[in-house]
Amino acid sequence: RVLSAREIRKTFIDYFTLNHEHKFVRSSPVVPFCDPTVAFVNAGMNQFKSVFLGTAAAPHKRVVNSQKCVRVGGKHNDLSVVGQDGYHHTFFEMLGNWSFGDYFKREACALALELLRGPYNIDMGRLYVTYFGGDKVLGIPADMECFEIWRSLGFPTERILPFGCKDNFWEMGATGPCGPCTEIHIDHIPGSGPSAVKERAKLVNAGHADLTELWNLVFIQYNRNADGSITQLPAKHVDTGMGFERLTAILQNKSSNYDTDLFTPLFDGIQSLAKAPIYGGSFPDSHNAALLDTSYRILADHTRMISVCLADGMLPDQNQKLRRVLRKAFNISKQVFAHENLLAELIPIVAETLGDAYPEIASKQQSVIELIAHEQDVYKHLCASSSKAFAEVLTEFPKLDDIDLMECPGFVPAYREFQVQRSNFPNNTIPGDFLYKLTDTYGLSEESFLKLAELENMNCDLERYRAELAVAKLRTKQPLRNGVAGDFAMEQRIANAQALLTKKLPATDNSHKYTY
Ligand code: ATP
Ligand code: MG
Ligand code: MG
Ligand code: MG
Incomplete structure (x- = not known):
């Protein structure tokens, strides 16, 4: 029998409350009362942020919830892909369980696997797990403990895959609690036999609709200090989040979340x-x-x-x-x-x-x-x-007929400025720092300036644009850092990003012919 979305949500909460002594904490509003650094609550952990920071007591050692999340803007901005794929929404529900200084990696992995295989009856042969493969530059070791745990829980090594910081290391901010994570991914079209595993494994974290991320288990074990170093936290926590709509699609045998009863x-x-x-x-x-x-x-x-x-x-x-x-x-x-x-x-x-x-x-x-x-x-x-x-x-400007000017009021002034500067742009390419100016001054989204470039048959130096963006972001983070004077790690990171910027610039560009 196919479970309804309602039953699937209830099964998750019941499993953790009735069978594993977790306390249910209801969803917070999506208005980020607990965290002014985001426009919306975007994960289950937001309402527990101060517990991780050590400034509030945990409501219970073990917590479970289903959190209303919105990912529009900020670090997680899924708005531009919504509708284009079947598994990213602006609003979604995140099912999560927490351990505040109680159980850690082994039990977290075992609990997740047991729930998927038992109550949800998912064939383990469809699952792939990832773990943190370490980062030499940042000096953080690979999470081999996690690798061993998955092996001992029955995963063959070909289905336990290492990834870097982007996918498998979680940080709250420039300083503070952080740690490696492990993720469970699921194959919507299971391959036939072990020979297919190698090929299918390539789809993990590759943005492929056939093999999507389902559940993220974060192990909060480190603190990132103001000098950039990483030290062990006295109390270790588990923070997990599973996409409810994705789980529902799997359990209702649908290839897209949109085909579920949600x-x-x-x-x-x-x-x-x-x-x-x-x-x-x-x-x-x-x-x-x-x-x-x-x-x-x-x-x-x-x-x-x-x-x-x-x-x-x-x-x-x-x-x-x-x-x-x-x-x-x-x-x-x-x-x-x-x-x-x-x-x-x-x-x-x-x-x-x-x-x-x-x-x-x-x-x-x-x-x-x-x-x-x-x-x-x-x-x-x-x-x-x-x-x-x-x-x-x-x-x-008759050309602008194709642009939804109502959606993007900054487009016209941005376009005017573009007209003034364009003769200075080398190689039919809009330079990254000018693109950054379009977003920063005129509020153009990446989507909008790509449209502008398309209208004009020009390319965009996106790499340089993203580096500019990264530098700007690092800068705005600085004042938030409790007045730590001469923050070496941050200075260093900015310097690195800037070095990258100068390296990316073609030699002729250094003269900065255009004026803004
Ligand atoms: P993805 O790589 O698919 O964008 P993510 O790594 O950004 O996901 P996490 O921050 O790890 O997601 O969030 C935990 C879980 O929430 C994910 O494993 C996924 O199942 C779900 N999730 C994340 N973003 C969305 C979204 N926009 N819509 C629906 N579910 C989502
Ligand atoms: Mg994402
Ligand atoms: Mg991901
Ligand atoms: Mg993730």
């Missing part, structure tokens, strides 16, 4: 309210229908995100990212589905699918609908008054 009621709603052609489940680069299907996915995704944020008391005028998502949902409702009030009319369906797990989504639905109506009015007026201004811009 999303199909929304698709049915869109289809019947807008009298639209039925959702076909195709993805970009498969065939033409993908455009409509992608709109279905984005609208369903955004409707959930908007419901959750508004029900938690977040307001679009205080959160521009939320406002952007709302406007995107309005545009899709009107332009793709020709049904202006579609977004608001879908809210009761979200309340129906998520309301029992998160009661505020059900109880606040009326005010959510009212807030949407208000925001929609504001947007309508803005569109009406701007369309005149946009018409003037279009007579000046």
Whole structure:
């Protein structure tokens, strides 16, 4: 029998509370009360951050929860892929279990594996696990203990794969608690026999829809000190997070999260309210229908995100990212589905699918609908008054007809500046520092400046742009660091990033011909 999403969530909580002495802690709101450094709560650990930092007591030694998470902006920004793939959402639920100074690696791995194999009945032959392979530059050793644990739990070595810091080392910030993690990945189309394992293993962490990350288990065992060194923490913690929609897709035998009962009621709603052609489940680069299907996915995704944020008391005028998502949902409702009030009319369906797990989504639905109506009015007026201004811009720059200027108000001034500077750009390439200026000064997203480049048939020096971005980020982190004077590690990191920058610059570029 196929489990419903509701049953899958309950099974997770029951397993940890009833069988393994964990205390259930309910989801925090997605408004980041506990952490002003993020725009939204983006992981289960956010509400426990001060426990890891040692400034608050743990609610219990063992905790389990299912956390409402939003990943729009910041370190985790999945907005641009939403709708393009079947497993990244702006809003998703993260199932997690915690040990605060209680059990550590072996029990955490064993608990996770037992749950997947037992109650969820997943064939272990579909699983791949990753561990931290060490980092010579940072001087952190490989987590061979973790490797041995997975071996002893029955994984063949070909399915225990080492990865570097990006995927398998977790840090809270520039200093503070950190540690290696291990991740469980799952094959949606299990290969036939051991010979296939080597080929399938190449898909792990490669952004492939057939083999996706399911569960991240973080072992918080180190502290990163202000001088950049790493020391052992006195108390060691476990922090895990599993993507609920991904788990549901696996257990309901679906290749995409959107084909689960978390999303199909929304698709049915869109289809019947807008009298639209039925959702076909195709993805970009498969065939033409993908455009409509992608709109279905984005609208369903955004409707959930908007419901959750508004029900938690977040307001679009205080959160521009939320406002952007709302406007995107309005545009899709009107332009793709020709049904202006579609977004608001879908809210009761979200309340129906998520309301029992998160009661505020059900109880606040009326005010959510009212807030949407208000925001929609504001947007309508803005569109009406701007369309005149946009018409003037279009007579000046007819090329911009393809750009959604309403979505990106900074585009016009950015484009003007581009016109002034372009004759100084070498090799038909927009330099990275200019791209950085477009984002920093005019608020253009990467997506927007790529469009600009496409309009002009130019390339972008993305590598240099990303280095600029990294340097800027490191700089903004500095003042947050408790006034540690002459922070060597940070200085060093900035110097390294800058060295990288100068190295990347072609010799002729050093003269900085363009002026800004
Ligand atoms: P990915 O590499 O797939 O982007 P991640 O490494 O960014 O995932 P983590 O920060 O490790 O994700 O979060 C823990 C779990 O949350 C992931 O293993 C995944 O199952 C789930 N998850 C992460 N991002 C999303 C998302 N945007 N939508 C749905 N589930 C997600
Ligand atoms: Mg991610
Ligand atoms: Mg990952
Ligand atoms: Mg991960």
